[in-house]
Amino acid sequence: MTYRSLKQALDSMAPEQKHLPTWEDILDRAGGEVALPARNRRRKRSWILAIAALIVVLVPLAAIASEENWWFLREEGMAPKPATDVVVVKSGTWNGYDWKLVAYVSRTGDICSGIQLATGGGGLACGPIPAVLGSPEPSGTRSAGMSSLAGSLGALREDTPYIEGPVVDKAAQVDIYLSDDQVLHVPTIEAPNELGVPVRFFAAELPNYNDWSKLVGLDEEGKIVACLSVVYADLPVCK
Amino acid sequence: MRSQRASLDKIEHVYRKNGSGFLRLALAATGDVERARDALQEGFARAIRSRETFRGTGPIEAWVARCVLNAAHDTYAGLVAVDGDGQQPEIALAHSDGANPIVREAIARLPRRQRDALFLRYYLDFDYRSIAEALGVEKGTVSATLHAAKAALAEVLQEVDR
Secondary structure (H helix, E strand, C coil), rough: CCCHHHHHHHHHHHHCCCCCCCHHHHHHCCCHHHHHCCHHHHHHHHHHHHHHHHHHHHHHHHHHHHHHHCCHHHHCCCCCCCCCEEEEEEEECCCEEEEEEEEECCCCCCEEEEEEEECCCCEEEEECHHHHCCCCCCCCCCCCCCCCEEEEEECCCCCCCCEEEECCCCEEEEEEECCCCEEEEHHHHCCHHHHHHEEEEEEEECCCCCCCEEEECCCCCCCCEEEEECCCHHHHCCC | CCCCCCCHHHHHHHHHHHHHHHHHHHHHHHHHHHHHHHHHHHHHHHHHHCCCHHCCCCCCCHHHHHHHHHHHHEEEEEEHHHCCCCCCCCCCCCCCCCHHHHHHHHCCCHHHHHHHHHHHHHHHCCCHHHHHHCCCCCCHHHHHHHHHHHHHHHHHHHHHCC
């Protein structure tokens, strides 16, 4: 690779960043006692023994705090600030991984949702759904009535891939079209009232790391009420 | 041969030694600083959570890079990601500091594997074995992949560098 312009292009695509996340941020994201370095575990144990008398009182509060201590809200700027509670839409287990589908409406008017691992960490994506939030439709785009986040629960992309997202509340089912021509029919999940917006959610483990080509939301009568296709989307395929 | 274990200390060593390189890898793969920081954190967090599954068939740096790339490639799709033509660019070209945009666009248009191989080579200075481990391909494939990337970019680069 000797081309000067290639080096310049690569340097400009990813310039050196002044501020790296700290290792402690990463341990925090990884979650769980097992992720803490031994020295921290020792320190924590001593601290706990020192205030043993208080623990009885604090345990219920701590339980609440940890439930609300989502990684995406710990660091400023990591995710839009919530205007509603972060609600757990559904819990489950895929391939041995315990997870929670969580969601909130942000102060910027986006719907944020993501799968969080019980052991800590996970994904989160935020975006507008005009049909749900009543916000103006951005020019040059079209109403999809849904959004999605695809990732994996394990370290590698083959390890428990999934897809989740919000969809307009008319959608009773989301059909997930995969690149190998499989179609998954996934019932949508009702959102908790605390969210305060007419939205439902879908979440599914993908049978393998397929690139999905299209998501279609269907109402009770099988009519298309939402649609999203990725990469070279073609509107007619949604009709 | 004894398999190598991915201990927390080893993963921490990888981060402290070259965290900035991994952040550049994530930035190149996502095109967005915040998404890159998120992918970096989640990639290393996944490596920590899954460290028992590391088989030690290659360097640990490569396995961690695979985790970071995996997190960087988690795909969000929604209205904001779809442009007027209904096309979703795979990489947002957010920076413009003098580098030729034609070259940047040409890189962005490379198939993902070629692009990732290029990024691993450049930002992490990985050898072919490490790139192969990070991409989950045979070592012999890496040479062909990088050659294909270079060939795809050659016309643009020769034009720009002339």
